[in-house]
Amino acid sequence: MSDLKSDRVSVRRLRERGAYDSKSIYAILDEGKVCHVGFNVDDQPYVIPMAYARVDNKLILHGSVLSRLMNKLAGGVNVCVTVTLVDGMVLARSAFHHSMNYRSVVVLGKAIPIIKASEKAQALNALVDHLIPGRSKASRPGSKQELKATHVMALEISEASAKVRSGDPKDDKEDMQTDYWAGIIPMATAYGAPRPAADLKMSIPLPDFSQLL
Amino acid sequence: MSDLKSDRVSVRRLRERGAYDSKSIYAILDEGKVCHVGFNVDDQPYVIPMAYARVDNKLILHGSVLSRLMNKLAGGVNVCVTVTLVDGMVLARSAFHHSMNYRSVVVLGKAIPIIKASEKAQALNALVDHLIPGRSKASRPGSKQELKATHVMALEISEASAKVRSGDPKDDKEDMQTDYWAGIIPMATAYGAPRPAADLKMSIPLPDFSQLL
DSSP states (O other), rough: OOOOOOTTTTSSSSSGEEBBBBHHHHHHHHHHHHEEEEEEEEEEEEEEEEEEEEEETTEEEEEETTTHHHHHHHOOEEEEEEEEEEEEEEESSBBOEEEEEEEEEEEEHHHEEEOOOOHHHHHHHHHHHSSSSTTTGBBOOOEEEEEEEEEEEEEOOOOOEEEEESSSSSOOGGGGOOOOOEEEEEEEEEOOOEEEEETTTTOOOOOOOTOOO | OOBOTTTTTTSSSGGGEEEHHHHHHHHHHHOOOOEEEEEEEEEEEEEEEEOOOEEETEEEEEEETTHHHHHHHHOOOOOEEEEEEEEEEEEEGGGGOOOOEEEEEEEEEEEEEEOHHHHHHHHHHHHHHHSSSGGGGGSBOHHHHHHHHHEEEEOOOOOOEEEESSSSOOOOOTTTTOOOOOEEEEEEEEEEEOOTTTTTTTOOOOOOOOTOO
């Protein structure tokens, strides 16, 4: 377990919500499926949703070699990758103390292109398996051309923080005897029943997705 | 319905996924609950999750006057606000064509502080009501001090795009006769049963959250 704190990633407001150990940070990264990647073009920030995976102390990102984002990243610009899990609405007696329960991670750094074909293939397998456990072995592996058409980037998780809010609303003393309802409405990502593609061969049975669902 | 396209927000890759009309963009913004706000400090992008609401052609953001993000925004920096709804995993026969179904919106611009107390209060009510329909009238309204402690910002939705992927995987012809399963695993945000705060007065009944749940 390593400490990933820096001044730049320190939680300034509500410091008790911050965590900087790799264990807390990895747990959030491993649960999320989509990250939001921030990068600059001419002092204009852009924030783009992407799939990702964590492999050891690295975040794997990928995209077409034709993508602007991927070419920016490959050029070694500063990025911020944020993963947010929303756990619920927090309803306080006062409008002011309404909040959300969430777990989020911010990772700062520069992504480095993975060049070697075997390492690219391995990283892409990790990405598919992060989204759907075991899926890399249950689909047709990437070809040489497909690997060539894909930028794969690794962002070292060396400067990062987690921010977590959990539990009940925190109302002011004066409001505790009011008649407003207070509590939590839980939220989570739900997976529906897998739906075969319209053109799937009839003879192919539904795989076991129990690790995901 | 207005056209919010600019060169900066144009979808470059897979152009058929882009939309620039306010109707498509508002529909996504109105369904989301959390946005990711991108801003720069010393050429380092930061991406922070926040609650938001849409009011007419504006996005409302808020936060403590002590928050760095809020003070940055109030200073008139360029921001990017991204809202992403994840609709499902797309499992193709080939690892390469795996994808996700999603609807996302990117809004670029500068946020402008709302100063007038009555307008601030109105914007904050919209924010609470966006998260939980009707809630602003079912909680104790903000006090003068609470309003003073809160920065409320409006970002005009004048330069924005939506990007949408939906439907089945698109495999290569050569893969159509393989025996790999292909299809969709739907994903959505699920709300759990509301849970009263541990210190809630026993006499207070559970409100009707049917508009949310």
